[in-house]
Amino acid sequence: MNRLDYVQWDITSACNLNCLHCREKIIKNIKDDLTLQECKNLIDQIVDFNTHTLSIAGGEPLLSPVIEDVLMYAAGKFRRLVISSNGTMIDKEKALMLSDYVTNVQISIDGPNAKIHDYIRGEGVFIKAMKAIENLQTAGVKVDIRLTLCQLNKNLVIEYIDLAKSLGLSGAYLRRIIPTGNAKKNGLDELTSLELKECLGKAINYGRKIGIHVASADYFCQIEFNEKARKKAERIQKLNGEVIGGCAVGINSFYIMQNGVIAYCPYLPVFCGDLRKQSLKEIWENSEMFKIARSIRFNLKGKCAKCRYKFACGGCRAYAYVKTGDILAEDSGCWLY
Ligand SMILES: C[S@@+](CC[C@H](N)C(=O)[O-])C[C@H]1O[C@@H](n2cnc3c(N)ncnc32)[C@H](O)[C@@H]1O
Ligand code: SF4
Numbered sequence: 001m002n003r004l005d006y007v008q009w010d011i012t013s014a015c016n017l018n019c020l021h022c023r024e025k026i027i028k029n030i031k032d033d034l035t036l037q038e039c040k041n042l043i044d045q046i047v048d049f050n051t052h053t054l055s056i057a058g059g060e061p062l063l064s065p066v067i068e069d070v071l072m073y074a075a076g077k078f079r080r081l082v083i084s085s086n087g088t089m090i091d092k093e094k095a096l097m098l099s100d101y102v103t104n105v106q107i108s109i110d111g112p113n114a115k116i117h118d119y120i121r122g123e124g125v126f127i128k129a130m131k132a133i134e135n136l137q138t139a140g141v142k143v144d145i146r147l148t149l150c151q152l153n154k155n156l157v158i159e160y161i162d163l164a165k166s167l168g169l170s171g172a173y174l175r176r177i178i179p180t181g182n183a184k185k186n187g188l189d190e191l192t193s194l195e196l197k198e199c200l201g202k203a204i205n206y207g208r209k210i211g212i213h214v215a216s217a218d219y220f221c222q223i224e225f226n227e228k229a230r231k232k233a234e235r236i237q238k239l240n241g242e243v244i245g246g247c248a249v250g251i252n253s254f255y256i257m258q259n260g261v262i263a264y265c266p267y268l269p270v271f272c273g274d275l276r277k278q279s280l281k282e283i284w285e286n287s288e289m290f291k292i293a294r295s296i297r298f299n300l301k302g303k304c305a306k307c308r309y310k311f312a313c314g315g316c317r318a319y320a321y322v323k324t325g326d327i328l329a330e331d332s333g334c335w336l337y
C-alpha cells in the first residue's frame, strides 16, 4: 500500500479575514468542525501510517476552539507539525503556546509592505503579521513565510526576499495563485507561464545572492532552476512509469476538510471519503477517487502527456482543473516542454 507521508488538514473554515485571493468559502463562526474527540481519533489514525508531516491550516486555525488541545495531542507524534496562520492572533502568549507543540509556523505575507499586504488581506494585518513573527521568534519557533503570487504582487518579489532577510529568516516561499474562490470572484489574475518563469527565476537567483533559500512547490520550477532536481527528474523518467515526484495526492498525501471529509487538495474538490463514516485506512486503501489519483500520470493530456518529466512532475492538477474543468488537462502555467 502507498505510504502516507504528508497530511494537510484544514481544522476550521472560520476566519477573521476575507482575503481577496482566498480559496476558502470563509465563514465567521465555527459550523461543522470535527469535535476534539474526533480530532484525536483522526490524529491516532494518521499516526498509524507513520506519517512524517501534519500541516494544519484553515480558515484561520487559531480560531478553532480546540486548536491548543489538538496541538498538545499531536505534539511529538510527527517529524514536522506545522501550522499556517495569517498571524493576526499570535500575541506573546499564543507564541509561547505554539512553541510548546509545533515544529514550524508558516505566516502568510502577500507583499513586502503594508500597502500591498493590507490591500489583499485587510487594513492593519501587515503590522500584526510582523508582530506575530517577532513573537514567534522570541518564543523560539521556526517561522516560514509564504507569498501567494498574482498580478498584484509579481513586481515585488525582490523586496519580499529582502524582507525575509531583514526578519532573519533562512528562506521564503512563493506559490502561484490558483484562480478559484475569492481569487476568481475578485479577478485576481494568475501570471502567464512566461511571467511566472521570469518572476520565480528572479526571486530564486536573488535569494541565492543574499543567502535566502527561495522555494516554490511546482516541480517544473525546481526542474528549471535546481540542477539536482533536474537530474533527479531525468533519472525518474528513465524508470518509465514510476511516479516519484510532483503532486503527491493519492500517492503519499491527501487533504482533510474541517468536517472530516477527505479530498484531493484544498483547490481540488474531488471527495474520497468521510471520516465520520469510514476509517482512514478504509478510505486510503479503497476509495475509487484515490485509485484514479494514482493513475493520473498515465492519463494526462496535452503537453503534460508528452512531457519527458511527467513522472517527476505531472503539473498541478488543481490548476489544470480550475483553468479548464478537466483534471487531466495540461498545466498551462508551466513554461517547460
Ligand atoms: C487558506 S490559508 C489558511 C491559513 C491562514 N488563514 C493563512 O492565511 O495563512 C493557507 C494559504 O493558502 C493561501 N491561499 C489562499 N487562497 C489561495 C489561492 N486561491 N491560491 C493559492 N494560494 C492561496 C493563503 O495565502 C495562505 O498562504
Ligand atoms: S487566506 Fe487565510 S486569512 Fe485569508 S481569508 Fe483565507 S483563510 Fe482567512
Ligand code: SF4
Pocket: 220, 303, 304, 305, 307, 308, 309, 310, 313, 314, 315, 316, 330, 331, 334, 335, 336, 337
Ligand atoms: S509539461 Fe506538465 S509534466 Fe511537463 S514539466 Fe510542465 S507541468 Fe510538468
